[in-house]
Amino acid sequence: MRVLVVPEEQAAHLAADAVTAALQRAVAERGRAVLGIATGGSPLRLYRALGERVRAGEVDASLLQGFLLDEYVGLPAGHAESYREVVRRDLQVHVPLADHAVLGPDPHTGDHAAAALAYEEAIAAAGGVDVQVLGIGGNGHLAFNEPGSPFDSRTRLVELAPRTREDNARYFGGDVSAVPVAALTQGLATIAAARELVLVASGAAKAQALAAALEGPVDVACPASLLQLHPRATVVLDPAAASLLA
Numbered sequence: 001m002r003v004l005v006v007p008e009e010q011a012a013h014l015a016a017d018a019v020t021a022a023l024q025r026a027v028a029e030r031g032r033a034v035l036g037i038a039t040g041g042s043p044l045r046l047y048r049a050l051g052e053r054v055r056a057g058e059v060d061a062s063l064l065q066g067f068l069l070d071e072y073v074g075l076p077a078g079h080a081e082s083y084r085e086v087v088r089r090d091l092q093v094h095v096p097l098a099d100h101a102v103l104g105p106d107p108h109t110g111d112h113a114a115a116a117l118a119y120e121e122a123i124a125a126a127g128g129v130d131v132q133v134l135g136i137g138g139n140g141h142l143a144f145n146e147p148g149s150p151f152d153s154r155t156r157l158v159e160l161a162p163r164t165r166e167d168n169a170r171y172f173g174g175d176v177s178a179v180p181v182a183a184l185t186q187g188l189a190t191i192a193a194a195r196e197l198v199l200v201a202s203g204a205a206k207a208q209a210l211a212a213a214l215e216g217p218v219d220v221a222c223p224a225s226l227l228q229l230h231p232r233a234t235v236v237l238d239p240a241a242a243s244l245l246a
């Protein structure tokens, strides 16, 4: 695991370096590349920086396919805070992935187990994820794998922890009751199967989770501690997020 601590503005560029290199490697090997997409505030600057790389011709967006980490269950299709819409706003305006080239778990089928399985199959059919962008929850969650999620978990329906719903209320006008109670999420084993992981985090609110994830025991109590086991993981932090690291 590589941990880089730099000012936030520089962090996005270092993370974009890692993501770009992984995508270029995949394109050189297989003629295309699969990007794993995280939502939330953490990767916003990274996605802008990645857009610059695309405009500079370092990455050909037409060769990319994207898979979301997770999706809320219970929002109407097209809801502004559904992760499919968030990805349109936060990633696709910078990195022009075609709509058909971006998939997320489908929360509208009425059969969440079947949708979860179909999503795993779609990722496998694409050849797996080349580089997975990650944020980290304040409680150490990855995607919507809350503390206690098994390391061998796959895409499935999960209930959101109260802390996660409170943290995410800021995207729902501050109203916790508007935050869905469930989601479909890639499992920890699904995430760990990506060939490369790039986690970005900033701010003191993430410091405790990062100390547990990077320097604590590898344990389901902190789902993000699985990064310690991954052969190609890069973590890019600003000084505040890194402030509790030894």
Ligand SMILES: N[C@@H]1[C@@H](O)[C@H](O)[C@@H](COP(=O)(O)O)O[C@@H]1O
Binding pocket: 038, 039, 040, 041, 042, 043, 069, 070, 134, 135, 136, 137, 138, 142, 143, 144, 164, 168
């Ligand atoms: N499901 C997402 C995660 O994928 C994300 O990493 C995390 C942190 O979000 P933020 O970057 O906005 O702090 O929260 C959300 O709940």
